[in-house]
Amino acid sequence: xxxxxxxxxxxxxxxxxxxxxxxxxxxxxxxxxxxxxxxxxxxxxxxxxxxxxxxxxxxxxxxxxxxxxxxxxxxxxxxxxxxxxxxxxxxxxxxxxxxxxxxxxxxxxxxxxxxxxxxxxxxxxxxxxxxxxxxxxxxxxxxxxxxxxxxxxxxxxxxxxxxxxxxxxxxxxxxxxxxxxxxxxxxxxxxxxxxxxxxxxxxxxxxxxxxxxxxxxxxxxxxxxxxxxxxxxxxxxxxxxxxxxxxxxxxxxxxxxxxxxxxxxxxxxxxxxx
Numbered sequence: 001x002x003x004x005x006x007x008x009x010x011x012x013x014x015x016x017x018x019x020x021x022x023x024x025x026x027x028x029x030x031x032x033x034x035x036x037x038x039x040x041x042x043x044x045x046x047x048x049x050x051x052x053x054x055x056x057x058x059x060x061x062x063x064x065x066x067x068x069x070x071x072x073x074x075x076x077x078x079x080x081x082x083x084x085x086x087x088x089x090x091x092x093x094x095x096x097x098x099x100x101x102x103x104x105x106x107x108x109x110x111x112x113x114x115x116x117x118x119x120x121x122x123x124x125x126x127x128x129x130x131x132x133x134x135x136x137x138x139x140x141x142x143x144x145x146x147x148x149x150x151x152x153x154x155x156x157x158x159x160x161x162x163x164x165x166x167x168x169x170x171x172x173x174x175x176x177x178x179x180x181x182x183x184x185x186x187x188x189x190x191x192x193x194x195x196x197x198x199x200x201x202x203x204x205x206x207x208x209x210x211x212x213x214x215x216x217x218x219x220x221x222x223x224x225x226x227x228x229x230x231x232x233x234x235x236x237x238x239x240x241x242x243x244x245x246x247x248x249x250x251x252x253x254x255x256x257x258x259x260x261x262x263x264x265x266x267x268x269x270x271x272x273x274x
Contacts, residue, residue: 014264016260016261016264019118019260019264020260022118023118023120023121023124026117026118026121027121027124029117029121029125030121030122030124030125030128031125031128033121033122033125034125034126034127034128034129035128037125037126037129038128038129038132041129042132052092052132052133052136052137053136053137053140055092056085056088056089056092056136056137056140057140059088059092060081060084060085060088060144063080063084063088063204063205064080064081064084066205067080067084067205067206068080068081068084073205073206073207073210074207074210075207076207078150078236079148079150081144081148082141082144082145082148082150083207083232084204084205085137085140085141085144085145086141086228086231086232086235087202087203087204087205087228087232088137088204088205089134089137089138089140089141090134090166090204090224090227090228090231091199091202091204091224091228092133092134092137093130093131093133093134093137093166093170094166094169094170094173094224095195095199096126096129096130096133096170097126097127097130097170097171097173097174098170098173098174098177098191098195099177099188099191099192099195100126100129100130100174101123101126101173101174101175101177101178102177102178102180102181102187102188102191103178103181103188104122104123104125104126104174104178104181105119105122105123105178105179105181105182105270105274106181106182106185106274108122109274112270112271112274113271113274118263118267119263119267119270120175120260120263122178123171123174123175123178124171126174127167127170127171130170131167134163134166145235150236151237153234153235153236153237154237155233155234155235155237156234156235158234159231159234159235162227162230162231162234165223165226165227165230165249166224166227166231168252168253168256169223169224169227169252171256172252172253172255172256172259173252173255175256175259175260175263176255176259177191179259179262179263179266182266182270182273182274183273198222198224201218201219201222201225202219202222202224202225202228203219203225203228203229204228207229207232208225208228208229208241216242216244217244219244219245219248220242220244220245220247220248221247221248221251222248223245223248223249223251223252224248225245225248226241226245226246226248226249229241229245230245
């Protein structure tokens with residue numbers, strides 16, 4: 001295949017268009033890595049196929065007990081388990097992609113030293129396994145949705161758009177964590193602490209509407225908050241959230257584009273930085 005012949009040395013002066021085309025040409029490489037990770041997680045582990053579902057249900061049970069029963073957060077006419085599930089599965093995908101991307105380069109030194117491929121494809125390979133977990137969580141959500149008798153809405157047709165934005169959010173920050181891991185070797189531990197904190201400033205287990213106006217800017221700067229709020233609006237057929245969330249979407253788009261440009265620029269230095 002022509003793709004296999006395109007084994008070139010990294011070039012920092014390659015144009016952005018050609019770099020993007022190169023990433024696309026090596027998509028089979030990302031797919032192979034992703035499939036291998038999925039097989040390792042599910043096919044070789046008896047409990048693996050149920051692991052993500054169990055984690056989702058445990059998270060839901062904890063949030064339901066604390067925020068739905070004890071604190072009794074107002075979620076309108078939406079039962080708390082149905083309300084919380086979209087936030088949980090979105091956050092799980094985001095935290096998985098960002099957390100696992102931190103070691104995408106440093107854990108693949110053996111591949112980087114042996115052959116050339118766009119290094120960005122190592123992080124890209126983390127998207128598919130994350131989507132598998134997201135899909136399994138969404139199936140659980142549909143089951144809970146039907147159990148509580150909530151009505152479906154035609155707005156569900158817009159779900160793919162929200163998923164695309166979610167992928168961009170996770171991939172953009174995942175790219176930056178993989179870059180920074182070249183300079184900060186214990187970044188994965190730092191990322192765990194940061195994500196443990198950020199979940200409290202993200203409307204995972206509470207609606208963004210309860211946040212006071214003086215603090216709404218924190219949500220607006222958080223792209224994942226916007227994804228969750230729009231995801232819920234689409235799932236429940238409610239009014240769309242404030243346009244202020246587009247601030248976060250704009251920030252993540254800038255981070256996405258800049259991360260690709262930085263990757264292109266440091267292609268040559270990655271081997272030396274490992």
